[in-house]
Amino acid sequence: MSTHSHKSPPPPCAIVIFGANGDLTRRLIIPALYNLARTRLLPPSLSLIGVDHNKKTSEEWAAQLRDFLAQTLTKNNEEVDEGLWQQVARCMTFLSGDFEQNDTYQRLKDLLVELDEKQSLNGNVLFYMAVADRFFGTIAGKLGEAGLVEDVAQVGLVAPIVQFWDRPTGALIAEFDHALLKGDTAYPFVVQCEQFKTAMLALKRLRDLPNVEILFEHEIVDVSQTERHVSASVREPGRVTRHVGGYLIGADGGRSTVRRQTGISFDGFTWPERFIVLTTPFDFETGIGCCPRSYFADPEEWCNCFKVSANGPPGLWRVVFPTNPDTPEEELISDKAVQARLQKFFRSSTTYDIVHRNLYVTHQRVASTFRLERVLLAGDAAHVNNPIGGMGLNGGLQDAANLSEKLASILLDGASDRQLDLYDRQRRMVAIEFVQQQSIDNKKRLEARDPEIRARHLAELRDIAADPSRARQFLLRTSMIASQRRAAAMRLEDA
Numbered sequence: 262m263s264t265h266s267h268k269s270p271p272p273p274c275a276i277v278i279f280g281a282n283g284d285l286t287r288r289l290i291i292p293a294l295y296n297l298a299r300t301r302l303l304p305p306s307l308s309l310i311g312v313d314h315n316k317k318t319s320e321e322w323a324a325q326l327r328d329f330l331a332q333t334l335t336k337n338n339e340e341v342d343e344g345l346w347q348q349v350a351r352c353m354t355f356l357s358g359d360f361e362q363n364d365t366y367q368r369l370k371d372l373l374v375e376l377d378e379k380q381s382l383n384g385n386v387l388f389y390m391a392v393a394d395r396f397f398g399t400i401a402g403k404l405g406e407a408g409l410v411e412d413v414a415q416v417g418l419v420a421p422i423v424q425f426w427d428r429p430t431g432a433l434i435a436e437f438d439h440a441l442l443k444g445d446t447a448y449p450f451v452v453q454c455e456q457f458k459t460a461m462l463a464l465k466r467l468r469d470l471p472n473v474e475i476l477f478e479h480e481i482v483d484v485s486q487t488e489r490h491v492s493a494s495v496r497e498p499g500r501v502t503r504h505v506g507g508y509l510i511g512a513d514g515g516r517s518t519v520r521r522q523t524g525i526s527f528d529g530f531t532w533p534e535r536f537i538v539l540t541t542p543f544d545f546e547t548g549i550g551c552c553p554r555s556y557f558a559d560p561e562e563w564c565n566c567f568k569v570s571a572n573g574p575p576g577l578w579r580v581v582f583p584t585n586p587d588t589p590e591e592e593l594i595s596d597k598a599v600q601a602r603l604q605k606f607f608r609s610s611t612t613y614d615i616v617h618r619n620l621y622v623t624h625q626r627v628a629s630t631f632r633l634e635r636v637l638l639a640g641d642a643a644h645v646n647n648p649i650g651g652m653g654l655n656g657g658l659q660d661a662a663n664l665s666e667k668l669a670s671i672l673l674d675g676a677s678d679r680q681l682d683l684y685d686r687q688r689r690m691v692a693i694e695f696v697q698q699q700s701i702d703n704k705k706r707l708e709a710r711d712p713e714i715r716a717r718h719l720a721e722l723r724d725i726a727a728d729p730s731r732a733r734q735f736l737l738r739t740s741m742i743a744s745q746r747r748a749a750a751m752r753l754e755d756a
């Protein structure tokens with residue numbers, strides 16, 4: 262839970278504004294920076310880089326923005342304070358360039374390096390897309406190509422290929438290369454990144470924001486709301502405090518207290534079998550010949566065999582199997598049982614080194630709504646699914662991106678709060694029609710027992726992989742791009 266507080270200015274940074282001549286820059290970003298100067302919250306060292314396609318000097322850009330700021334302030338009977346304005350204006354550099362051209366990003370990169378050296382910005386860069394949403398994909402992709410994005414790809418393992426194997430025969434059934442999605446995304450690969458690393462990246466960004474407070478060891482125990490506010494009781498060491506705000510986002514996992522307290526049902530079912538995850542440095546790529554993202558279909562015991570980068574090469578392998586619901590937990594995770602399970606999967610002359618073992622109960626459930634007045638749900642609090650296909654956390658991150666955009670438009674631009682109904686519609690549609698269906702289908706494909714159905718599933722996978730057009734459609738679905746597109750096409754009127 263975050264609360265606003267008056268704090269010291271953020272660390273030195275560069276802010277790159279795409280759409281430097283646009284309305285959003287003039288009406289929102291520049292007045293906001295001017296206000297930060299007024300409250301002494303501008304970073305001690307700041308570079309403001311405006312990117313747009315027309316030609317002008319940095320001085321001309323600053324002068325135009327000053328005129329617009331003056332017009333805005335006049336409406337409140339205020340004048341521009343030259344001292345404050347100069348604090349903003351002296352940071353401004355205009356870079357003329359086309360968003361579609363690689364050269365723009367190369368020059369931006371050079372400029373950032375130069376400014377970083379001069380101003381010791383420590384690589385802190387915020388990219389602000391003050392442009393129409395149709396440019397978002399192009400700009401994000403080009404930033405990535407130019408190496409300008411701090412990416413999970415740097416801390417995770419990049420896996421362009423996914424394979425499906427038939428475990429009983431040891432045959433490779435199908436292989437899909439995400440390069441087929443080159444025309445659909447600037448990132449045609451999967452990044453296998455442990456959740457704690459993603460969380461650390463997010464925490465690092467959050468800590469740099471002046472109006473965010475991160476409170477560990479604080480547990481929400483009670484939630485209530487009125488027409489105007491939502492409040493939560495939070496248990497912290499030694500006391501319980503009450504926090505009041507405009508909105509509350511329950512991103513508190515599958516057993517969400519926020520969801521329960523708000524009375525939102527969590528409909529679906531729980532699989533009878535638990536999944537066991539075993540983590541080992543054993544290199545299955547050398548052993549079996551499978552790639553770092555491999556699924557093994559087997560009517561007796563399917564398996565997901567994935568590599569993660571851990572603390573760097575050579576990385577670790579996470580192997581997931583179903584377990585017998587009647588076998589007690591202690592027996593399932595005993596040394597003897599896990600060694601036997603791995604030896605059955607791939608016979609090794611040495612004992613497996615097992616660095617981590619865990620059993621998970623898995624569910625297929627979706628909250629009956631992701632919005633109840635001022636309470637929103639996101640991530641596992643809103644939807645849970647079996648992990649085959651790796652869609653749980655990814656879906657949660659998409660919730661976060663969708664919701665933060667809508668909250669920003671409500672809080673900063675005065676948009677209608679019905680935007681939050683659209684969030685509910687879009688993200689529940691994705692959870693139900695894509696993630697639930699796909700993750701259940703994935704499981705069925707791997708575990709099918711009926712020989713005819715099994716043969717049909719494997720033949721279908723082979724056929725899809727052999728046809729580039731069907732393979733692309735398959736990957737668009739599994740990579741959740743298709744669902745994102747469908748959600749983006751939904752309008753407020755549908756909500």
Ligand SMILES: Cc1cc2nc3c(=O)[nH]c(=O)nc-3n(C[C@H](O)[C@H](O)[C@H](O)COP(=O)(O)OP(=O)(O)OC[C@H]3O[C@@H](n4cnc5c(N)ncnc54)[C@H](O)[C@@H]3O)c2cc1C
Pocket residue numbers: 456479480481482512513514515517518519536538581621639640641642648650651652653654655656657
């Ligand atoms: C075996 C397995 C493999 C998986 N593999 C993948 C994969 O490959 N790809 C993928 O995308 N997903 C995968 N998932 C799913 C993924 O782990 C979850 O979707 C993800 O962890 C959900 O993140 P979350 O932040 O919504 O919830 P959580 O990770 O559960 O985080 C909730 C947070 O809220 C805190 N919290 C809980 N209650 C309270 C309270 N009352 N007050 C304050 N704080 C509270 C918790 O301490 C926790 O920090 C896998 C899951 C499993 C079990």
